[in-house]
Every structure is written in structure tokens, then in C-alpha cells.
Amino acid sequence: MKSIQQLITFILIFIFLVGCQTHSGDLSGTKPVSSNDFFAAFPPIGLPITIVDTNINSFADTTVIGIKAMSQFIPDSILNHFHLNKKAIIHPVGSIQKLKEKYLLANFSYKNNTILGVFVFNEKNEFLAAKNLVQSKQNDGYVHSVYINKEPTFLISREKYSADKKLLYTRTGWVYNSGNAFMVAMNDGNEDELKNNTIINPIDTLPEKNKHSGNYAKNSKNFIAIRDGKTPKLYHFFIHFENKDNCNGELKGMMKMVGEDKAVYKEIGEPCSIEFTFKNNEITFKENGKCGNKRGIQCYFDDTYPKQKSHKIIKKKRT
Template structure:
């Protein structure tokens, strides 16, 4: 009887060891097999849309940042969120090509950006590569998604509508096992979508001393508008560098720290920017980490000339 009891106890322990982990918090002891199995199995095709990123995820599914970066390099996240930024991470799905690579779908979010990644592991659970398949908060696409189909081809798609015209961009990739990386095999059309930059504070009052538009060109500008307080201004900045490869955008409130300098610093946010006003120009300098609002290789900086406000035309004289 005692031997039977011991055997049952050992069996229960064995089964519990093989069961799926209920949590991947940083306090848990997690092996690579636990990490992979935490992702729910998915049937192909798997489609992750921008609307998927907007849905609230249960905190019970949250993957600890330290756990995640033990198996997937933090450089994957840093390319989108900036170095040192720790977005919340959630599992979206898992699938495997028979006898070959394992694919994990990951959701990463913070206050400003949301990204879905596709990570690829070898059949013996070694990390190979990862790529973003859909993003929110980076551009103004009206619809976007990432797709892994039954042929294990990866499609990224985004479209934008403007002036009654539909524009789209579709890229198709495969995982190249020889190079241990994703390879682009098709793109259409060849032209990139050029989204219209929408200024959310454009129509607000601009009567105070430093209010106005400081413009390099239509894709690099700072707008400053009045608030109810004399020492505060609303601002919106958008910039694009390196032929649009590096972008940044931020809206907030700045407070005058001296007669010609204002500072942006939101509570609980490491991002800080100085705005210096001199005559008919504005100089911007990032002094705190604003990686959540820009790409990793560029910063909120530079000088912008103030755009003259066109004077209203006098009414035509009656003949």
C-alpha cells in the first residue's frame, strides 16, 4: 500500500512539473520551454491587426521584462521603444512548422506605442531572430496587420486614405534558415506611403508672445499655442530624419523657466525637452530620455524658423 502511495505521489509530481506555467513574472524560475509553452497554440493562418494591439490584455498574461530578455534580446524592443524603455509584454500565439522552426507572436505596449513582434526559435528552442509585424503610434496608417500563412510566409500590410485615394504597402518575408533571419521576397507597390502629418493643435489660439508655427518643412515643425496661463504653452512637434527612417512626435505642455526658455517635463515621465526662443526661431534640445516618442537613432533637437502669419487681406473696395 505504501509503495502504491509513493508511486502516485511521484506521478503527481511528474505531471505538475510538465504542466504549463501559470505565470512568467520576474520572480518565477522560468526555463525556455516554459517561456515558449506560455504562448497559446494558434492555427494558421495567424493574423495580428492593429486593432489587436488596442485591445486590453489581462495582467495575468504579463511576461516579466527580465524573463523576456533572457530568451529574446532587448535590442529587439529597443529598436522601436528606445534603449532602457521597458514596455509591457504579452503572449499572442504560437505555432511551429513541422520538424522546423517555432514562431511566437508577442505584443509589446507602452503609453505611446504598441508593437506586435514575430520571434523565431529553432526546433531545439534556441532564439534565431525577431521582427515587428504591425505597429501603432508610429504613423497614421488607417489599417495595418501582420500575417503568418500556411506556407509560413510573413506578410506586413498597411494602408492609408487621403484625398479620396487609397494607398497601401505590402511586404512579404520568409524565414531564411541558412541566414537565421527574415528575408524580404516581395514588396508592392515599390513606392512608400507618405502619410499626411496632422497637427492636432493647429486651430487653437496663437495670440501670446511665443505662439506660432516654427517650420523647417511640412514634416519637420514645432507648433506652439496659447493656454489659459501666461507662463504655459501647448506644443506639438513632429520630425523626420534620414529620409523618414527616423521619426518623432510629441504633444504636451511647456512651462516658461526663464524669459526665453520653456521646459517640457511630465510627472513620472523621464522625457524632458528644452525649448529656447530667440527672435524669430525656436531651438529644441532633448535633455531626458524621450525614446517612447521617437525612433532610437534620432532625438528631439534642432532649430526651427518661425513662420510668418499671413496678414488678412483688406476687404475689396466697392465700386
């Protein structure tokens, strides 16, 4: 009975010592690191998993890996994208084992900034590819995250709410391919759509010091911007309008004052002509020539807009 207890004790001690030997290798990089010690430092990750920029450090192991140790398995040219600084501290986050590849995730931290990266190795523990996934400190107003499924696909996202409480988001799914590189597998988002729906004023940055310069608008979809020309009698203008019948018009040009409060737009060789009248802090514009190539068929440049206090109102998004 005693011999059996001694045998069990011996086996337990042996297992403990083997375990310690496996995980207690020197990972500082001051001397060669065995591949067994290096890869053992990355525990398996349960998938799926989501890592957000605000909790990126909570997923890391307490083990510290020296940059010199990492460079024994990953080229310096790749690590330079993650170093942040030569004093960066590297913590293993975990590993994903597939049939032909192994993915290692690690945090690179310096001061208050941390970058999470993924590194791919083949069956022979040879480096194949790498990609940065999420960063803790970007200060751009977005919440950044990465969602990793069992394939694995790395879905990198950024989200924020606009001033009018709309969720703006961009999501890109990345996968490793056989060409030893990460490729985009999917794109999703609404930011490009919203940007395409933004009315851009092309003369917005020009000076507006002269008498009639400024912005005149009914709302963000119906406005005219007027800016200083080369002389007090010349003004740059940009008109944009959208009416209820889904008839839109847009025109950029130069108007010339022909009286104290009247101006005209007329380009040589073009039939389009518009008359402008300034009165009571408003502008009235009326189409006198054919401007059909600048607007819809069933609508005209013909309206009155009040002058605005600030031209900042012009940059609005369409709904």
C-alpha cells in the first residue's frame, strides 16, 4: 500500500516538474528560445470571442515575452509594425489551432497604448503572415473591436453615434489565405453611404468679406453659398436644391453685380442664365435662360432663401 502511494507521489511530482519545465523557459530572448517553450506560452483560445479596445489588456496572460524572443520566430520587418517602441512589453493572449495553421495572438504595450496582433505559422512552426487587429488608444471617437469566429475570420469593426444619434459603423472581415497573406472576405457599413449623401460645398473655404457674401438657406438641402470674387462686383456662388417632387438642381459659377442689389449669371456659349436679387437680408434667384443640364426637367432655379449667421450650417447630411 505504501509503495503504491509512493509511486503515485512520484508520478505527480514528475508531471509537475515536466509541466514547469515546459512553461518555465526563458522567454526574454537573451538566449535561444525553443519552439516548444515559445508556443506553449500561448494558451488555446475559446471561440468565438470579441475583444474591444477598452478591454484589450484583460485578455492577455501575465507572461512577458521579450522582443528578442519574438524576433527568433517572427521577422523584425513584421514586428516593427507592432513595436510602438523598443521598450514595448509583449504579453501572449492565446492561440488558435487549425489543421494546417496555428494562429498566435499577442499584445504589444507601451505606456498607455496596446496593439493586438495575430501571427500565423505552418505545421513546421514557420512564420507565414501577420495582421494588427485592434488598438487601445486611437482617440477618434469610435469604439474599435475584433470578433473572431471558429474559422477563424477576424471581423474588425469601428462604431460611433453621430450628432443626430445614428449609428455609424464599418466592419471588415479578414481571413488568412494560402498565399501567405490576410485578405478581405467581407465589407459592411454605412459610413460610405452617409458620406456619399453629404452635400459638399465646393466654395466653402473662400473668403466672405464683401457685402453680399455668406450663406442663404431654407434648410440643409436648399441653399446658396456666396463668396468674394476678384472685385466687389464679382461673387462666386454655389446653389443646391431638392424639392418634394425629388427634383434636384446644383450649379456653381460666378455672378456679376449689375446694380446695387442685382446680379446675373451668364456663361459665354451657354444658354443658362440666372438673375439674383438681394433684399431684406434675403436672396431671390430666378432662371431666365435654359439651365436644364443643371437641374431636373420639372423644376427650375427659382426660390428665395434667408441669409444665415454662419456658413457652418451648410454641411449637413441628407436623410
